[in-house]
Amino acid sequence: MDLAQVGPSFTWYNNQDDNPISKKLDRVMVNSCWINPFPNSFSTFESGGVSNLLRRHIQIREASKRNMKPFKFFNHIALHPRFLEVVDRVWNETAPLYHSLSALQIFQDKLKGLKSEMCGLNRDMFGDLPGRVKQAYDDLCVKHTEVMQNPQKSTFEEISDAWEHWHHTLSIEDQECSGWVLET
Numbered sequence: 001m002d003l004a005q006v007g008p009s010f011t012w013y014n015n016q017d018d019n020p021i022s023k024k025l026d027r028v029m030v031n032s033c034w035i036n037p038f039p040n041s042f043s044t045f046e047s048g049g050v051s052n053l054l055r056r057h058i059q060i061r062e063a064s065k066r067n068m069k070p071f072k073f074f075n076h077i078a079l080h081p082r083f084l085e086v087v088d089r090v091w092n093e094t095a096p097l098y099h100s101l102s103a104l105q106i107f108q109d110k111l112k113g114l115k116s117e118m119c120g121l122n123r124d125m126f127g128d129l130p131g132r133v134k135q136a137y138d139d140l141c142v143k144h145t146e147v148m149q150n151p152q153k154s155t156f157e158e159i160s161d162a163w164e165h166w167h168h169t170l171s172i173e174d175q176e177c178s179g180w181v182l183e184t
Contacts, residue, residue: 003028007045129173136166
């Protein structure tokens with residue numbers, strides 16, 4: 001198969017003013033043994049100066065070895081007290097959006113800038129959710145035992161607060177399991 005090419009469509013011309021002819025004489029052919037380890041490689045054809053043939057360069061690009069998790073946006077992050085402040089700061093620190101060919105690239109850069117900030121907010125406020133849910137449940141069980149041993153207004157208020165805390169933490173964990181996955 002042909003390796004991806006950057007540059008002019010033709011690689012040779014006959015150098016005759018009265019009968020100009022251009023042809024694609026050169027190409028770079030590869031097989032799966034090449035493409036598998038170097039899927040992002042490509043060839044470049046450019047002017048060679050005095051020759052009527054173009055110079056050829058092959059850019060060897062290995063497959064990226066990043067094993068990054070996809071970014072997940074969880075609705076509960078928007079409830080974080082610093083959420084709007086962080087979005088405003090990151091959005092205003094990057095280039096402004098305007099109608100042009102590069103608008104989508106600028107928008108992508110803004111979103112990438114927000115990604116690490118949102119991950120930080122999530123980690124700070126909601127990190128180790130399974131552990132937090134278990135701790136809230138254990139606390140609820142302790143309060144339940146206290147209510148059974150000492151039924152008073154204060155212990156009923158404590159179990160109510162513990163139930164609300166466990167339920168809130170559990171709902172956040174549930175939202176995280178159904179978060180929006182945004183590939184970046």
